[in-house]
Amino acid sequence: xxxxxxxxxxxxxxxxxxxxxxxxxxxxxEDTFGTLGYHRAGISDITRAAGVAxxxxxxxxxxxxxxxxxxxxxxxxxxxxxxxxSVIGARDRLQAEELGLRAFLEYVxxxxxxxxxxxxxxxxxxxxxREYYEAFGRGYMRMLADATRKGEVRPGNDEIxxxxxxxxxxxxxxxxxxxxxxxxxxxxxxxxSDLFRNGLALDGKEKA
Amino acid sequence: xxxxxxxxxxxxxxxxxxxxxxxxxxxxxEDTFGTLGYHRAGISDITRAAGVAxxxxxxxxxxxxxxxxxxxxxxxxxxxxxxxxSVIGARDRLQAEELGLRAFLEYVxxxxxxxxxxxxxxxxxxxxxREYYEAFGRGYMRMLADATRKGEVRPGNDEIxxxxxxxxxxxxxxxxxxxxxxxxxxxxxxxxSDLFRNGLALDGKEKA
DNA sequence: AAGAAACCTGATTCAGTTGTCATATTGTGA
DNA sequence: TCACAATATGACAACTGAATCAGGTTTCTT
Numbered sequence: 017x018x019x020x021x022x023x024x025x026x027x028x029x030x031x032x033x034x035x036x037x038x039x040x041x042x043x044x045x046e047d048t049f050g051t052l053g054y055h056r057a058g059i060s061d062i063t064r065a066a067g068v069a070x071x072x073x074x075x076x077x078x079x080x081x082x083x084x085x086x087x088x089x090x091x092x093x094x095x096x097x098x099x100x101x102s103v104i105g106a107r108d109r110l111q112a113e114e115l116g117l118r119a120f121l122e123y124v125x126x127x128x129x130x131x132x133x134x135x136x137x138x139x140x141x142x143x144x145x146r147e148y149y150e151a152f153g154r155g156y157m158r159m160l161a162d163a164t165r166k167g168e169v170r171p172g173n174d175e176i177x178x179x180x181x182x183x184x185x186x187x188x189x190x191x192x193x194x195x196x197x198x199x200x201x202x203x204x205x206x207x208x209s210d211l212f213r214n215g216l217a218l219d220g221k222e223k224a
Numbered sequence: 225x226x227x228x229x230x231x232x233x234x235x236x237x238x239x240x241x242x243x244x245x246x247x248x249x250x251x252x253x254e255d256t257f258g259t260l261g262y263h264r265a266g267i268s269d270i271t272r273a274a275g276v277a278x279x280x281x282x283x284x285x286x287x288x289x290x291x292x293x294x295x296x297x298x299x300x301x302x303x304x305x306x307x308x309x310s311v312i313g314a315r316d317r318l319q320a321e322e323l324g325l326r327a328f329l330e331y332v333x334x335x336x337x338x339x340x341x342x343x344x345x346x347x348x349x350x351x352x353x354r355e356y357y358e359a360f361g362r363g364y365m366r367m368l369a370d371a372t373r374k375g376e377v378r379p380g381n382d383e384i385x386x387x388x389x390x391x392x393x394x395x396x397x398x399x400x401x402x403x404x405x406x407x408x409x410x411x412x413x414x415x416x417s418d419l420f421r422n423g424l425a426l427d428g429k430e431k432a
Numbered sequence: 433a434a435g436a437a438a439c440c441t442g443a444t445t446c447a448g449t450t451g452t453c454a455t456a457t458t459g460t461g462a
Numbered sequence: 463t464c465a466c467a468a469t470a471t472g473a474c475a476a477c478t479g480a481a482t483c484a485g486g487t488t489t490c491t492t
Contacts, residue, residue: 069472245440276440452472
């Protein structure tokens with residue numbers, strides 16, 4: 017049920033009309049998955065939302081799973097782009113973390129469906145979920161290493177740190193952007209920034 | 225499809241035999257969900273693993289979802305107990321964080337199925353998933369507040385911090401206990417401890 | 433050992449789903 | 463305008479898996 021390179025997209029659209037239809041289906045799937053969840057969402061829910069017939073979906077996708085994969089890839093590109101743009105003016109790594117966290121929260125808030133889809137992908141196709149975070153992590157590690165070299169960040173095990181940071185953002189996004197916005201993003205960013213700058217302990221910077 | 229108090233367990237077992245069977249089913253469900261995932265796991269897979277007939281499952285549970293809920297509650301109790309026991313000898317909050325993180329990683333490593341089930345519950349019954357983390361978070365916040373009062377921890381927004389800390393543990397558990405144990409728990413704990421004690425910045429403890 | 437209560441069985445039902453395919457429509461280049 | 467390739471349709475065959483229930487088995491009590 018999950019051999020490696022099994023289902024290449026039945027065929028890429030060859031005209032602008034086809035491309036438009038494919039995109040409509042993808043958007044409808046995003047909304048439907050976001051509302052109903054992947055499993056509760058049926059093919060017919062997606063095609064109805066897209067305003068096409070059932071069969072049309074199979075012109076562009078081999079099935080539900082391939083749509084999910086496509087959406088996860090999409091989320092990857094979009095988040096990366098959004099975060100990359102957001103940290104452009106940062107004077108150092110710590111400020112980049114602040115800008116990045118805020119941008120992430122904003123992205124989640126603006127794209128709740130896509131975020132839910134990503135999380136749910138963990139249980140539908142774990143490989144693509146891991147791929148997302150491993151790719152994200154690689155980029156993040158490079159930035160931390162650079163910042164350490166520049167003396168902006170304490171040396172440390174960056175792989176572990178990166179997973180900690182991704183997890184932290186993940187939960188903050190879930191709680192404060194997706195579930196309830198009972199705290200401003202400012203508040204969240206300030207609190208986390210303080211953690212990064214000073215730690216949790218009242219008396220740090222001595223006994224390790 | 226999800227009215228509030230819909231399905232009370234059809235009936236609690238009234239003899240030791242019944243209790244045993246119920247427990248067998250629960251354990252089989254944990255294993256089956258852990259291996260196949262909630263959706264791919266069928267009732268027949270669970271009952272086969274438990275060595276009982278299909279119908280037997282319905283003597284003790286109203287269906288698949290109730291089993292999941294039961295398992296999440298289970299995970300809640302077990303994790304709490306394990307963590308509470310692990311931090312008993314801690315001299316301060318920071319050491320408690322170290323002990324707690326290690327205990328959490330050990331728990332995940334020893335109970336991968338239960339951990340997966342908890343994560344997947346997010347998409348099956350979001351309420352029980354939130355409940356788990358909100359309950360966990362409440363206890364955690366109390367401890368942080370105490371530690372702040374004692375002067376062990378910098379004052380700050382503890383709700384936000386707690387969600388950050390839970391997210392951090394969550395991802396570290398996923399990556400370093402569930403997926404690959406390519407780093408020792410010591411290494412993970414040390415790295416995170418350094419973050420808590422000193423932050424990420426090379427020069428903290430001044431400009432906020 | 434009889435009777436009752438609890439426990440267990442598993443073939444069957446049934447609501448729902450996916451993916452197919454023969455056919456229809458659209459639009460474009462010659 | 464005609465041909466034909468791409469695109470779209472939607473009824474339906476084939477399948478899935480949850481839940482049922484009429485009846486059998488075990489255990490306990492007296």
